[in-house]
Amino acid sequence: MLELRVNGGAFELDAPVGTSLADALRDRLGLTGTKIACNEGHCGACTVQLDGVPILSCITLVHSVGEREVTTIEGLRDHPLVEAFVRADALQCGFCTPGQIVSAAALVETDPEPDRDVIRHAMAGNLCRCGTYPRVEEAITTWRA
Amino acid sequence: MARLIKTEKEVEGRYTEQWVVVEEDVLDQWPAGARRVVGRPATRVDGLQRARGEARYTADVQLPGMLHTAVLRSPHGRARVKRLDVGRAMQAPGVRGVLTPRELAARDAADWPGEPSVGPHASEVLTCEPGYAGAPVAAVGAETFGQALAALSLVRVDWEILEPLLDGDQAVRRGSLLGEPRRYERGDLDRGLAEADLVVEAKYRTQVVLHNALETHQSVCRWEGDTLEVYTSTQWIWGVRREVAEALGIPADRVRVVCEYMGGGFGAKNDAGDHTFIAAELARRTGRPVRCALTRRDENRATGNRNATIQRLVAGARSDGTLTALGGEFVNAVGYDGFSPFTSGPMQLLYGCPNVRTVDYGAQLNTPPNAAFRAPGFVEGTFGLECLLDELAARLDVDPLELRRRNHADHDASDERPFSSKRLMECYRRAETHWARRAEVRARSEAPWRRGVGLASQVWYGGGGPPSYAWVRVGPDGRAAVITAMQDIGTGSRTAMAQIAAEELGLPLDRVDVALGDSARGPYASISAGSSTIPSMGPAVRSAAADAARQIVEIAAQRYDREERVLSLRDGHVVSTDGGSWPLEEIAGLLGDGQILGKGARGPNPAGMRVLTFGVQVAEVAVDVETGEVRVERLAAIHDVGRVINPLGARSQVEGGIIQALGHTLSEQRLLDPLTGDVLTQTLDAYKLPTIADVPEIVVEFVDQPDTHLTNLGAKGLGEPPIVPTAAAIANAIRNATGADVRSLPVSREEMLRALRETRGRAEEPVGASTA
Numbered sequence: 001m002l003e004l005r006v007n008g009g010a011f012e013l014d015a016p017v018g019t020s021l022a023d024a025l026r027d028r029l030g031l032t033g034t035k036i037a038c039n040e041g042h043c044g045a046c047t048v049q050l051d052g053v054p055i056l057s058c059i060t061l062v063h064s065v066g067e068r069e070v071t072t073i074e075g076l077r078d079h080p081l082v083e084a085f086v087r088a089d090a091l092q093c094g095f096c097t098p099g100q101i102v103s104a105a106a107l108v109e110t111d112p113e114p115d116r117d118v119i120r121h122a123m124a125g126n127l128c129r130c131g132t133y134p135r136v137e138e139a140i141t142t143w144r145a
Numbered sequence: 146m147a148r149l150i151k152t153e154k155e156v157e158g159r160y161t162e163q164w165v166v167v168e169e170d171v172l173d174q175w176p177a178g179a180r181r182v183v184g185r186p187a188t189r190v191d192g193l194q195r196a197r198g199e200a201r202y203t204a205d206v207q208l209p210g211m212l213h214t215a216v217l218r219s220p221h222g223r224a225r226v227k228r229l230d231v232g233r234a235m236q237a238p239g240v241r242g243v244l245t246p247r248e249l250a251a252r253d254a255a256d257w258p259g260e261p262s263v264g265p266h267a268s269e270v271l272t273c274e275p276g277y278a279g280a281p282v283a284a285v286g287a288e289t290f291g292q293a294l295a296a297l298s299l300v301r302v303d304w305e306i307l308e309p310l311l312d313g314d315q316a317v318r319r320g321s322l323l324g325e326p327r328r329y330e331r332g333d334l335d336r337g338l339a340e341a342d343l344v345v346e347a348k349y350r351t352q353v354v355l356h357n358a359l360e361t362h363q364s365v366c367r368w369e370g371d372t373l374e375v376y377t378s379t380q381w382i383w384g385v386r387r388e389v390a391e392a393l394g395i396p397a398d399r400v401r402v403v404c405e406y407m408g409g410g411f412g413a414k415n416d417a418g419d420h421t422f423i424a425a426e427l428a429r430r431t432g433r434p435v436r437c438a439l440t441r442r443d444e445n446r447a448t449g450n451r452n453a454t455i456q457r458l459v460a461g462a463r464s465d466g467t468l469t470a471l472g473g474e475f476v477n478a479v480g481y482d483g484f485s486p487f488t489s490g491p492m493q494l495l496y497g498c499p500n501v502r503t504v505d506y507g508a509q510l511n512t513p514p515n516a517a518f519r520a521p522g523f524v525e526g527t528f529g530l531e532c533l534l535d536e537l538a539a540r541l542d543v544d545p546l547e548l549r550r551r552n553h554a555d556h557d558a559s560d561e562r563p564f565s566s567k568r569l570m571e572c573y574r575r576a577e578t579h580w581a582r583r584a585e586v587r588a589r590s591e592a593p594w595r596r597g598v599g600l601a602s603q604v605w606y607g608g609g610g611p612p613s614y615a616w617v618r619v620g621p622d623g624r625a626a627v628i629t630a631m632q633d634i635g636t637g638s639r640t641a642m643a644q645i646a647a648e649e650l651g652l653p654l655d656r657v658d659v660a661l662g663d664s665a666r667g668p669y670a671s672i673s674a675g676s677s678t679i680p681s682m683g684p685a686v687r688s689a690a691a692d693a694a695r696q697i698v699e700i701a702a703q704r705y706d707r708e709e710r711v712l713s714l715r716d717g718h719v720v721s722t723d724g725g726s727w728p729l730e731e732i733a734g735l736l737g738d739g740q741i742l743g744k745g746a747r748g749p750n751p752a753g754m755r756v757l758t759f760g761v762q763v764a765e766v767a768v769d770v771e772t773g774e775v776r777v778e779r780l781a782a783i784h785d786v787g788r789v790i791n792p793l794g795a796r797s798q799v800e801g802g803i804i805q806a807l808g809h810t811l812s813e814q815r816l817l818d819p820l821t822g823d824v825l826t827q828t829l830d831a832y833k834l835p836t837i838a839d840v841p842e843i844v845v846e847f848v849d850q851p852d853t854h855l856t857n858l859g860a861k862g863l864g865e866p867p868i869v870p871t872a873a874a875i876a877n878a879i880r881n882a883t884g885a886d887v888r889s890l891p892v893s894r895e896e897m898l899r900a901l902r903e904t905r906g907r908a909e910e911p912v913g914a915s916t917a
């Protein structure tokens with residue numbers, strides 16, 4: 001049995017060694033807001049935070065998480081960034097969007113008013129095939145509006 | 146009384162005749178301009194669900210007892226399976242079903258000990274003679290995906306490896322073609338060339354690019370009694386329904402297809418796909434729900450692509466820039482299967498040139514089949530044509546914008562039809578502001594960076610067509626629901642449908658729900674491809690809403706003793722010209738649990754007319770002439786797509802199209818292993834999609850005038866137009882900046898440096914050699 005701290009709660013789960021954090025969240029805890037688009041660390045769709053730091057959950061082993069607090073999109077559902085993304089139309093198909101918001105939430109936590117270059121640097125690991133990037137930039141620039 | 150008429154329907158440039166029943170009175174279009182809801186920016190009605198991760202995509206469907214599938218794919222472009230040994234795989238832990246090609250299943254079933262329910266079972270979509278690397282050969286269904294993969298690694302295949310055909314030109318020479326070459330001529334090309342003061346010729350190449358929607362192709366199939374439920378990531382619920390029913394030999398109503406949220410398609414998800422048939426077959430054999438989801442790597446091997454092209458083009462013009470001749474030979478390197486796109490389309494449609502001759506070849510190769518990819522053919526054909534036109538303009542010393550105006554097509558010269566509407570001249574007029582930045586942009590060049598501005602025009606389809614249906618239900622709470630089994634693939638069509646219904650019913654947007662994405666829960670809806678969702682579905686939704694509105698007015702007239710003609714719907718009320726006003730819920734509430742039900746259908750397309758979309762884009766680039774690095778710094782896009790329903794979503798569509806085009810122009814390229822034909826760029830690391838850091842300033846404008854001949858809305862589609870002209874606009878900006886003619890996509894540093902070297906070589910040659 002493994003104990004995992006997720007979004008302020010503690011969960012016990014049984015997962016074979018080698019299970020990724022993304023699979024554990026999605027398949028064991030039913031937290032399917034975290035998306036898997038490449039499953040090998042190349043796209044950012046599976047981004048969650050560990051103690052506030054964005055990481056790729058598809059290439060993180062669930063057994064390596066330890067005591068750290070996992071924050072998923074479900075834990076950020078009332079974050080003002082969610083509204084900001086909708087307001088700025090920073091989502092089309094929406095498959096990359098939870099990952100974008102989790103990354104952006106970590107960014108504004110450390111830098112509440114990031115400038116364009118900072119946003120582009122921090123968000124470059126979150127791919128969006130629909131091309132919402134200009135809107136993502138706007139959402140992060142105006143998230144407190 | 147219903148009238149039966151014949152109309153023309155087009156999807157991505159392919160026309161078919163279609164009988165259509167026209168029932169209701171034709172609604173007049175709304176006047177041009179923003180209405181209360183339509184034409185005003187609306188945030189997505191499903192935005193919160195998507196942003197919060199609550200939207201359930203096919204990837205999130207988890208059914209009790211669900212099995213997972215791993216698929217063995219050919220590593221060879223052309224090969225034969227001599228022997229397939231699935232014995233150990235069938236006995237591996239967790240394995241519940243094994244599929245092999247029919248020939249082998251029949252032969253080998255007797256060979257394997259163990260549980261016959263496990264297999265091997267025959268599947269029609271598996272092959273023992275793969276014609277491309279990535280073709281599915283065997284499939285294993287197991288309790289977990291890990292177990293399925295482990296079992297797959299136990300499958301032994303003896304291959305007879307054959308030499309693959311990988312080059313398009315070579316395929317044409319050898320006669321390896323899919324279908325007959327498509328030939329077209331108007332006027333007389335040779336005469337047109339003879340009349341020209343200047344003739345330019347050039348050869349252009351475009352590469353293979355991969356769709357890479359972030360949700361990979363996937364389906365979950367489950368039998369519920371005698372009905373097969375198919376949860377699938379699709380652009381066409383009804384197409385999957387028909388394909389699956391036909392494959393299984395069951396009535397279409399025994400197949401229920403569900404796709405409420407969908408993680409992108411871009412043309413690659415128009416068909417059911419092998420994965421759906423594999424999941425359906427395993428579900429049938431095992432009695433369990435089965436997921437078949439492609440990995441990212443398989444996604445990039447086996448789910449389609451934009452095919453490469455080779456274009457040999459010629460243009461002749463008088464010294465004032467009037468085109469006298471356009472000719473093109475277009476080789477579409479289609480792949481093992483697929484379709485030969487209309488790459489010559491822009492050459493036939495964009496300009497009023499009297500003498501045009503084209504031929505399209507569809508080369509059959511041992512490479513993965515192509516699939517429609519956002520304006521297939523036109524993206525590639527526009528790159529060649531619009532670059533050639535700028536080469537011509539440069540040599541004639543005519544302003545490129547002026548050259549395009551001079552050759553404006555006033556009607557469709559390919560078959561002498563009028564356009565239902567065309568405001569390309571207005572797009573050109575609005576482009577002037579961006580075009581006027583040329584001198585200032587060029588002046589900002591600073592070694593080693595050279596700057597320049599280029600433009601290109603856009604033509605594409607986007608008229609949609611019948612049949613398409615919608616229902617509208619108004620309940621006693623005064624809320625309305627639009628019900629239709631269409632899909633929203635991420636383009637915002639759910640929101641647009643809500644806006645159209647809200648407008649017609651005089652309701653605020655937040656009192657309209659849209660129920661879509663389930664073939665068991667609404668009427669037939671058309672494909673979301675070919676920029677057709679809004680022009681096909683929008684008019685059906687409006688007519689359903691109008692039907693409901695008419696009934697509401699009739700009820701109110703009787704209840705409040707007014708004439709119908711003095712009543713209308715506004716702000717959630719029925720209002721009378723004499724000042725009377727009654728909340729909708731009061732009128733609908735009269736019926737208790739009763740509901741007001743409206744139905745609507747898409748009417749015919751305008752007879753004898755050509756419905757097209759138009760636009761122009763202006764690109765600003767900086768080129769490092771030492772390293773060949775190209776940076777796009779600004780893109781302005783002006784498009785004419787008739788009425789714009791949602792300016793907010795429309796801007797996003799244009800930005801998204803342009804960003805995909807940026808990848809196509811500068812960074813994306815599928816690479817193949819030249820020995821096996823297998824895809825080398827299978828991961829999102831190897832295959833270079835644009836990131837947020839690559840995005841330039843993008844300016845978006847719409848002409849936003851209804852097409853008065855097209856449906857009760859006057860709205861055309863917008864999904865594809867924005868991706869069409871970008872590559873050519875960028876290439877033309879590169880020419881303006883450096884004088885170099887890039888002729889091959891992507892414009893890698895290698896290609897950029899080659900073009901720069903060629904220009905330097907030309908500067909040293911005697912001039913005038915190529916003037917006709």
Ligand code: FES
Pocket residue numbers: 035036037038039040041042043044045046047056057058059
């Ligand atoms: S799914 Fe984890 S990085 Fe792509």
Ligand code: FES
Pocket residue numbers: 090091092093094095096097127128129130131132359408409635
């Ligand atoms: S919104 Fe579709 S991938 Fe980002």
